[in-house]
Amino acid sequence: MRALTLVAILIAPAVAHAEATFEAAAASAKRVRHIDDIVWAFTATCDKGDDTQQRQCRALRDRRAAELSAATLLVEADPDALDLGAYSPAKKSVSVTLSGCIRCKGIALDGKTFHVVGGAPKIEDKALKTTALYDTARQFQTAETATVWLKAVAQRRVELLVKIPAKPRWNQGGLEGVQLDVQGYRVTTPCNGTVVIANPQASNTPPDKAACAAGGAAVVALTPELIDETMQAPMSMIRVCAKKEKAAGKAKLQLTISDDGTLAAYEQSGDFVGTPVGRCIDDAMKGVLFPRSAKPKTKIGYPISLP
Numbered sequence: 211m212r213a214l215t216l217v218a219i220l221i222a223p224a225v226a227h228a229e230a231t232f233e234a235a236a237a238s239a240k241r242v243r244h245i246d247d248i249v250w251a252f253t254a255t256c257d258k259g260d261d262t263q264q265r266q267c268r269a270l271r272d273r274r275a276a277e278l279s280a281a282t283l284l285v286e287a288d289p290d291a292l293d294l295g296a297y298s299p300a301k302k303s304v305s306v307t308l309s310g311c312i313r314c315k316g317i318a319l320d321g322k323t324f325h326v327v328g329g330a331p332k333i334e335d336k337a338l339k340t341t342a343l344y345d346t347a348r349q350f351q352t353a354e355t356a357t358v359w360l361k362a363v364a365q366r367r368v369e370l371l372v373k374i375p376a377k378p379r380w381n382q383g384g385l386e387g388v389q390l391d392v393q394g395y396r397v398t399t400p401c402n403g404t405v406v407i408a409n410p411q412a413s414n415t416p417p418d419k420a421a422c423a424a425g426g427a428a429v430v431a432l433t434p435e436l437i438d439e440t441m442q443a444p445m446s447m448i449r450v451c452a453k454k455e456k457a458a459g460k461a462k463l464q465l466t467i468s469d470d471g472t473l474a475a476y477e478q479s480g481d482f483v484g485t486p487v488g489r490c491i492d493d494a495m496k497g498v499l500f501p502r503s504a505k506p507k508t509k510i511g512y513p514i515s516l517p
Contacts, residue, residue: 232396232412235371239284240277240278246317248386249324251275252378274499279374282393287312287328287368289434292397292406294363297356303347304356308407310340310392312370325387328370343395344407355439358501363406371397402444402499413447417497432467433513437503441512444494451490452516457482461491463512471500474507480514487516 242248249355251274256267288311295305310328317324325331329341351357380389397406403415452458459481466475476495482488491514500508 230410232369232371232394232408232410235282235394235410236284236369236396238282239371240281241284241454242278243286245285245313245326246319247274248278248285248390249317249319249326251278252349252374252388253319253322253324255320260287275374276399281373283372283374283390285312285370285372285390287370288314289366289368290314291368292363292366294360297350297353297360299353301347302351303349304360306344306346306348306407307342308344308368308395309342312372312390314338314340316387322386325385326390327387328372328390328392331382331385331389333385335376336383338385341392343392344409350439351435354433355435358436359439365400366406367398367400369398372393402497404497404499411450414443414497420446431505432503432510434501437510437512440498440500444498445514446493448487448491448514449516451487451494455486457485457487458517459487460516461488461514463495464493464512465510465512467500467503467508467510469503469506471502473498473500482516 223317251271254267254271256271258264259267268303270505291309291311291314293305293307293309297304309469312328313326315325317326325338327338327340328343332339348359350359370390370392371394372392375389375391378388378390394410396408396412398404398412398415399406403417405412405457461478461480461482463477464472464475464477468474473495475507480492482491
């Protein structure tokens with residue numbers, strides 16, 4: 211198959227529409243924190259208890275199903291929905307696939323197991339297969355940078371915007387479950403909130419330091435390639451801003467990076483200081499986390515040319 215956390219060396223978000231954003235769609239969506247709530251609303255038989263209890267159950271089930279069907283829902287999928295392959299020295303890449311596995315291992319309810327998927331399910335050799343929402347190969351020039359990136363995305367949060375289709379329940383090949391129609395996705399590293407992939411485009415989320423993995427091996431030194439890999443995510447945001455503002459010019463960032471990967475000092479110079487694009491550059495650099503290194507401080511100048 212093809213498609214977060216010690217460092218933020220991440221894939222640039224996929225852009226669906228110039229003006230649409232994941233955040234805008236999520237703001238009006240109904241967050242469903244427990245997928246079994248959706249499963250119950252569309253699979254409950256309500257055949258337990260006496261007649262009054264069954265009628266009450268059916269009324270509650272149908273009301274909940276109507277509420278869910280009327281809204282765009284924000285749900286969290288299995289982290290394993292993002293599948294990462296091993297580094298290929300021949301192709302200098304890592305395969306990256308985001309599948310529609312919301313709860314592919316299933317949810318137990320009333321003695322049955324229901325598998326929740328985004329997109330149409332398919333049974334092959336008695337195994338559940340799902341739609342690929344994102345499928346590509348991520349290029350890395352060296353195995354070292356690929357390894358650092360893979361460690362960075364070991365922890366990840368997969369969020370989906372979904373809607374309930376006309377017939378959400380399915381039964382194939384001895385398996386049954388609930389199908390949801392995927393409207394958008396966002397994969398982030400919860401430790402620093404950096405976007406890995408998203409459609410429509412998305413901005414970084416607030417860091418959740420409680421989610422940060424402890425320890426981890428540090429690289430000997432931050433190479434130019436490692437710096438460039440880390441800067442891909444903020445640069446994707448910066449380019450979107452420049453396009454929106456129809457701005458062109460050059461900037462230079464003076465970065466001092468601590469051994470834990472955080473920015474100890476940051477300064478911007480050049481054409482965009484005091485402009486909307488300049489403020490966008492500053493915002494994009496907030497929370498950027500570089501690979502940990504053995505060197506106490508690393509000072510670099512990072513040039514930016516737009517568009």
